[in-house]
Amino acid sequence: MAERIIKSFKVLIGVEVHVQLATASKMFTSAANGATNFGAAPNTLVDPVILGLPGVLPVMNKKAVEWSMKVGLAMGCKINRHTKWDRKSYYYPDLPKNYQISQYDLPLCGEGTFIVPLPDGSTKSVRIRRAHLEEDAGKLLHEAPGGFTIDHSIVDLNRAGTPLLEIVTEPDLSSGEEVAAYGQELQRLVQHLGVSEGQMQMGHMRFEPNINVHITDGDGKVIKTAITEIKNLNSFEALRKASDYEIQRQMQQWIETGSLGKKSTYGWDSSREVTFHQRDKEEANDYRYFPDPDLPVVEVSDAWLAEIKASIGELPAARLKRYCEVCGLSAVDAAIIADDRATADFYDAIIAAGADAKRACNLLLSHGKRLANERGVSMGKLPITPVRFAEVAKLIDASKLAASAAGAVFDKLLEGDAPAEQVAGSLGLIQSSDTGAIDAAIDALIAQNPKSLQDYRAGKQAAFGSLMGMVMKSAKGLNPKLVQERMKAKLG
Amino acid sequence: MAEKTITIDDVRHVAKLARLHLNADELARFTLQLGGILHYVEKLSELDVTGVEPMAHALPISNVLREDVAEESLPVEKVLANAPARDGDFFSVPKVIGGDEDSAG
Numbered sequence: 349m350a351e352r353i354i355k356s357f358k359v360l361i362g363v364e365v366h367v368q369l370a371t372a373s374k375m376f377t378s379a380a381n382g383a384t385n386f387g388a389a390p391n392t393l394v395d396p397v398i399l400g401l402p403g404v405l406p407v408m409n410k411k412a413v414e415w416s417m418k419v420g421l422a423m424g425c426k427i428n429r430h431t432k433w434d435r436k437s438y439y440y441p442d443l444p445k446n447y448q449i450s451q452y453d454l455p456l457c458g459e460g461t462f463i464v465p466l467p468d469g470s471t472k473s474v475r476i477r478r479a480h481l482e483e484d485a486g487k488l489l490h491e492a493p494g495g496f497t498i499d500h501s502i503v504d505l506n507r508a509g510t511p512l513l514e515i516v517t518e519p520d521l522s523s524g525e526e527v528a529a530y531g532q533e534l535q536r537l538v539q540h541l542g543v544s545e546g547q548m549q550m551g552h553m554r555f556e557p558n559i560n561v562h563i564t565d566g567d568g569k570v571i572k573t574a575i576t577e578i579k580n581l582n583s584f585e586a587l588r589k590a591s592d593y594e595i596q597r598q599m600q601q602w603i604e605t606g607s608l609g610k611k612s613t614y615g616w617d618s619s620r621e622v623t624f625h626q627r628d629k630e631e632a633n634d635y636r637y638f639p640d641p642d643l644p645v646v647e648v649s650d651a652w653l654a655e656i657k658a659s660i661g662e663l664p665a666a667r668l669k670r671y672c673e674v675c676g677l678s679a680v681d682a683a684i685i686a687d688d689r690a691t692a693d694f695y696d697a698i699i700a701a702g703a704d705a706k707r708a709c710n711l712l713l714s715h716g717k718r719l720a721n722e723r724g725v726s727m728g729k730l731p732i733t734p735v736r737f738a739e740v741a742k743l744i745d746a747s748k749l750a751a752s753a754a755g756a757v758f759d760k761l762l763e764g765d766a767p768a769e770q771v772a773g774s775l776g777l778i779q780s781s782d783t784g785a786i787d788a789a790i791d792a793l794i795a796q797n798p799k800s801l802q803d804y805r806a807g808k809q810a811a812f813g814s815l816m817g818m819v820m821k822s823a824k825g826l827n828p829k830l831v832q833e834r835m836k837a838k839l840g
Numbered sequence: 841m842a843e844k845t846i847t848i849d850d851v852r853h854v855a856k857l858a859r860l861h862l863n864a865d866e867l868a869r870f871t872l873q874l875g876g877i878l879h880y881v882e883k884l885s886e887l888d889v890t891g892v893e894p895m896a897h898a899l900p901i902s903n904v905l906r907e908d909v910a911e912e913s914l915p916v917e918k919v920l921a922n923a924p925a926r927d928g929d930f931f932s933v934p935k936v937i938g939g940d941e942d943s944a945g
Contacts, residue, residue, distance in 0.1 A: 389916070441934075
C-alpha cells in the first residue's frame with residue numbers, strides 16, 4: 349500500500365455562535381430573562397408561555413428584534429425586510445413546547461462581512477452567512493446542585509425562552525487562533541453595542557466550530573475530510589485548543605487509516621484537552637420546520653432600519669483606528685482604551701472637555717488604571733468626572749502642575765469633587781511661573797554657592813543639575829521648565 | 841397531475857419523530873389515511889399561482905411587538921404543579937444518557 353503523504357493542506361472552519369441577548373424579559377413573553385438574572389433560584393423565571401401551557405400565545409420582544417438588527421448591521425449584514433418565525437420540532441426534556449421558535453428560511457440578517465483583527469496585527473475578513481433570532485432551551489442537569497449524584501436528570505426552565513441570536517459564518521477561518529480571534533472580536537462588538545453581557549463563563553456566548561481539511565496528497569490529488577462540529581465551547585481557550593486539536597485529529601486519522609471520517613458532532617474534554625466523538629450526522633436532523641401560526645411576520649420599514657442604524661454609533665474597530673490615526677496613540681495604548689466601552693467613552697469625554705489626546709491617554713493609563721485597580725472597578729466607573737481629568741491634563745500642559753504630582757490631585761479628587769486647580773492649590777502643588785520670583789531664587793543661590801557656578805563655567809555639566817535642584821528646593825512650587833530656562837539664560 | 845404517495849416507511853419515520861409507537865395494523869391504516877389526506881390537499885396544485893407572493897401567515901398583519909418589560913413570574917409551586925415528578929424545585933425527568941448536557945441552540 350502506498351504511503352499517505354500530505355503535500356499541503358487547507359483548513360476550513362465556519363463557526364456558529366449563540367449569543368444570549370441581555371434584554372429585561374424573554375423573547376416571546378414577559379418573564380424575566382435568565383441571561384440578565386444569572387443565579388436566580390431554579391424555575392423562578394417561568395410563566396405559562398415558557399411552560400407551553402395550552403392556550404398561551406407568544407408575543408415578540410421589540411428590543412430583541414432591534415438589537416439583532418443592530419448586531420447584523422454592525423457585521424455588515426443585509427437586513428431582510430420581510431422575516432418570519434418557524435417551529436423547529438424535536439423532543440427533549442429541556443423544551444416544554446416540543447418545538448423551538450426559530451427562523452428557518454427568512455432570517456432577520458442575511459449575508460455580511462466582519463473584519464477580525466488577528467494577534468499579528470493583520471486582519472481577516474470573515475463572511476457572515478446569516479444571523480437569526482430564536483429562543484434558548486431550558487437547562488438540563490445530570491447532577492444535583494452541589495455535585496451530588498442522582499439517578500435521574502433535572503430541569504431548570506429559567507433559561508428557556510431567553511432571546512438567542514445565532515450567527516453563522518462561511519468557512520473562512522483556518523486555525524484555532526483565528527477562530528478565537530473571531531470570538532473575541534464578536535464579544536467586543538456585542539458588549540460595545542450593549543446587546544449582550546458577553547460573559548463566556550455564564551454561557552452568554554456559546555461557540556460551535558465546523559471543521560474540515562482539504563488535503564493535497566503525494567499524487568497532487570485533493571481529498572476532503574468529513575466536516576465535524578464541536579459542540580458548545582464556552583471559553584476562547586477551549587475554542588482555540590479544540591479547533592487545533594480537531595484539525596490535527598482529522599489529518600492524523602487520514603494518514604493512519606486512510607479514513608476521511610464521517611459527518612459527525614464532537615465534544616471537547618477540557619481536562620484531557622481532546623475532542624471526543626458524540627454522534628454521527630448520517631441522517632440529517634429532521635426538524636420538520638414550518639411557519640409558526642402564532643406569530644405574525646416582521647416587516648422592516650426604511651424608517652425603522654434608519655432609526656436602528658443611527659443608534660449604532662462608532663464601532664470598536666473604527667474607534668481603535670481613530671485613536672491611532674487621529675489621536676496619535678500607540679497601538680498598544682489605543683487597544684487598552686478601546687477594549688472596554690466604558691473606558692473608551694470616558695476617554696472621549698476627557699478629550700471633549702479640552703484635554704490633549706496623548707496627555708489624557710497617559711493620565712488615564714497611569715492614574716486611572718491605578719485608581720480603578722485599587723477600587724476593583726472599570727476605569728470608566730471611577731467617581732472622578734472626565735472634566736476633572738481634563739483639568740488636570742490642562743494644568744500639566746500649562747506647566748502649572750508637575751506630571752509627577754497628578755497622583756496626589758486624583759487621590760484628593762476621589763475624596764470630593766472640586767476644580768482640579770483648587771485641589772492642587774490646597775495641596776501646595778501649583779507651580780509658580782512668576783519669573784521675578786524664579787530669578788530672585790536663582791540669584792540668591794548663585795550668591796551662596798560661588799563654587800558650583802565656577803564648576804559649571806569650567807565645564808562640569810553636573811553642577812547645573814545640582815544648582816537647579818537647589819533652586820527648586822529653595823522655594824516651593826517653582827515651574828521646573830521655567831527655572832531651567834532662566835538658569836540657562838543667567839549662567840550663559 | 842403528479843400524485844404524491846406516502847409509504848409505510850414514511851409513516852414509521854414520522855411516528856418515530858412524534859414519539860408514537862404504532863403497531864403493524866396502525867401503520868397500515870395510517871399510511872392509507874395519510875395518503876388520502878395528501879391526495880385531497882394535492883387538489884391545490886391545480887391552481888395557477890404564477891405571480892402570487894408566498895405567504896407566511898394567514899392574517900394580513902405584521903410587527904406585533906411588545907416593549908421589553910419584565911413582569912412577575914409564576915410562583916415555583918405553580919410552575920411545578922403539573923410536573924409528573926419533581927426533585928426539590930426542579931422538574932425530574934428520566935436520566936438522559938449520552939446526550940449533550942442540554943439541547944440549547
